[in-house]
Amino acid sequence: MIRFEEVSKSYSRGSSGVSDISFEIGRGEFVFLIGTSGSGKTTLMKLMNREIKPDTGSIWVAGKNLVTMPSWKVPYFRRNIGVIFQDFRLLPNKSVFQNVAFALEVIGKPRKYIHQQVPQILKLVGLDGKSERYPDQLSGGEQQRVAIARAFVNRPLILLADEPTGNLDPDTSWGVMNLLERINRTGTAVVMATHDAGIVDSMRRRVIEIDRGMLHRDQTRGVYGIGV
Amino acid sequence: MIRFEEVSKSYSRGSSGVSDISFEIGRGEFVFLIGTSGSGKTTLMKLMNREIKPDTGSIWVAGKNLVTMPSWKVPYFRRNIGVIFQDFRLLPNKSVFQNVAFALEVIGKPRKYIHQQVPQILKLVGLDGKSERYPDQLSGGEQQRVAIARAFVNRPLILLADEPTGNLDPDTSWGVMNLLERINRTGTAVVMATHDAGIVDSMRRRVIEIDRGMLHRDQTRGVYGIGV
């Protein structure tokens, strides 16, 4: 599903980014991406979504070579991938409902389908009754859940979740994790960057750890800290 | 230092917000503010900073009545208070250094003082070497640390921290907590909203829990969950 081959990416300023990363994630896998702040997790996610291109190496996602992909194909590629961004990236001019619906409108789903799906997914993330609000009228955690709903709603092949529980209380976090697991069981590959040791430790799924831009550990049924 | 008397605030849409909250926080106290997502933590913080005004009730912070305070006095009032916002609120047009320096320029500190203080505080939050970056060139956790540095740099009387570790890995989180403790020991009152049960449980400080906008628990030396 996702294959990185000796991928390096450095930003113009300083040497940050990631270097020489290789790994493969299969269909329907569930992978935790961990590492200290600034180690390169978000950079990896952006590479998988072709938000940025690698300097060297090759990346294959959903059968497509992202390095050679012409830019007009990118939107169609992205429709297979649900992304929960660390900074949410909601559309400030659209209500909660419209933000989620947008992901379906983009792929040309009919109005009726949208009006049936969106309320359902909003209920799932606990936002029923807030669908007419605009992003700036929501708490941090509520915005995060809108982002989650948007990433889910079009049943993507791959789900990239960048710290999806960063602004959520433990109960809501577990709700989201259950949701992710259910989605994963339907065959969707899930890659989740997180700092939440508790979640990683109790889920016991594959763990990829990044350390200063390098692949430091790739462990099936891993835990957050080595020593735990 | 901070006194809330029967404070209620509801947003125009829906009934959310906080209602009938009373508590008092003394000089040099350290208080955790906890509650599920959307319970009203950020709303309380905004009330303390006079970003919003309550519908009813009265609020006293640093000896000032926030309800009757004329708006031209607000900037001077805010200089006594350091705030770490949940959404960081960095100035996108300013570098890391300039963002932090701005909090000192605002209160008229001389250039020399600024050029000595800012690098020091950036080092403390682990951002030395990134001072020339702009916010959009930083990882989520790094942005959060800039926000922390900005809130600290002018040695405020009161520090309001809204989920300051939400985007940080456990190690960095503990670094920030140590910093907060040290600041607190110098006599600064610290109010910190958080979802991190581990931190709350091991610090054993006063805990104020909000549930659907109401004060649910106010416990000295408390823990995150009742059952823990």
Next chain:
Amino acid sequence: MSVGYFVKETSINLWRNRLMSLAAIFTVAISLSLVGSALLIKQGVATATSEWQGNVQLLVFLQPNISKPELKAVEAELHSLSTVKGYSYVPRAQAYSDFRRLLANQPDLVNAVPESAVPTFFRVSLVNPAEAPAVGAIFKGQPGVDTVNDNFSAIHTILTISNVSQTVILGIALVLLVSAAILILNVIRVAIFSRRREVSVMRLVGATNVFIQVPFMLEGLIQGLLGSLIAAGVVVAVKELISYSIQHFSIHLLDGFVLTSHDLFFTLVVIVLIGMLVGTVGSTVAVRRFLSA
């Protein structure tokens, strides 16, 4: 891609960004009002010129001792020429009173000239005043004809003034038009710049460039249309104002300055088309900048 989606999207955006929309509409309205007024005035000048040209006359002075057949021959010639629009014979009595009027300020001169010394003449109006010299040449040698006075230098002056002023006004209109285009593109660019984040988010959730662009294009189109409709209103008002002033203050010099409803219609159509074009192209180009990434 449903039409419904784009209509909904466009109207929501126009409303949510109403400060920007109003700014764009205002800019279009003001700039195109200026362009339209300039165009209108240019047409007025053109009309006035052809009116003046219509008054241009050739005077064929006859010798005092012209014979009947000679007179008939000249008249026949005038009748046959296709470049002659009309002519009239001015008998001695009338020619003399014209002469007195002309020199009313110098009574001594007038008294010095007896009526019999004043020549009779044909007053000839032409289809195209520019042909005056050619027509004059035909009669100059003819028996019985004394001299031909084509007040050609007057025609020449008027045509020059008219051409210069039409060119100048057209130049001004073009400058205004280019200015308008730049100003409109400017304000649209700035407005869309402040929405670049929105555009990037759309791209990130898999929207194609066309899908993103269409609502912006429609927005620009509507802003351009509304702005140019306001400008059209202003131009109509300007036309009325000019017509009213000319009549009310009886500025006779400008009697020929008639603005026909045909001119007006043409101007309005030009304005509205420009407004729509600039609005649409402007927003499309402005968005495209944020789509390349």
Next chain:
Amino acid sequence: MSVGYFVKETSINLWRNRLMSLAAIFTVAISLSLVGSALLIKQGVATATSEWQGNVQLLVFLQPNISKPELKAVEAELHSLSTVKGYSYVPRAQAYSDFRRLLANQPDLVNAVPESAVPTFFRVSLVNPAEAPAVGAIFKGQPGVDTVNDNFSAIHTILTISNVSQTVILGIALVLLVSAAILILNVIRVAIFSRRREVSVMRLVGATNVFIQVPFMLEGLIQGLLGSLIAAGVVVAVKELISYSIQHFSIHLLDGFVLTSHDLFFTLVVIVLIGMLVGTVGSTVAVRRFLSA
């Protein structure tokens, strides 16, 4: 509050928001170029009018049989009047040749008038042409004077045309000025609107309103200044173009249309002041909107 801080802040902002800055500068430049050109043309017309007025003359025709003392008396009177700027006596020979020139097209007429029938006259120029009727009245009854020809209806026409066109051009300049102000305020408003978040963050970290406003004010001032300096350049170019065209195409009608460097200087000062004013006030007002919260 150090000056250094504001200077640094302003220059950083101008650079980081250069798209917006350029938009504002362009808008100021274009709008004020139009305003300035209109003002300049208005002044040209005013100069041309006073030039034309200078050419206005009173003709005092003398009776053919005027006596020497009578002639002396008239001349003394002309000499003593303070409203008379200058005068010259036109003897018979010259008056006759003038007459021939006037009626060159009608040789029969010319031949019919003997030189002796042409009256001599004084050509009088006045300090203020509007006083022509009054001065004329003084001489009308005087012995030896035949008639006084104040070509007053000509003066009247020229003055009317000049006044009307000056009023119209001033009106256009004012419309352009108001349009310019609206356009500039528009673009500044839109530019600052996209920075409202920045303003709110400044407020949240304890910046006073003045502290926030000053850099925006300076930004507006500099944008206005740069824009109006460009406009000043354009106006100078327009002046040169007009002067060149008048000379090159020898449009004699417009010979009086001289643009003095005084006019130019005045126009440039007006433009630059307006640019700075609108820029400063515009950005101050635009920011204030986001400070009230």
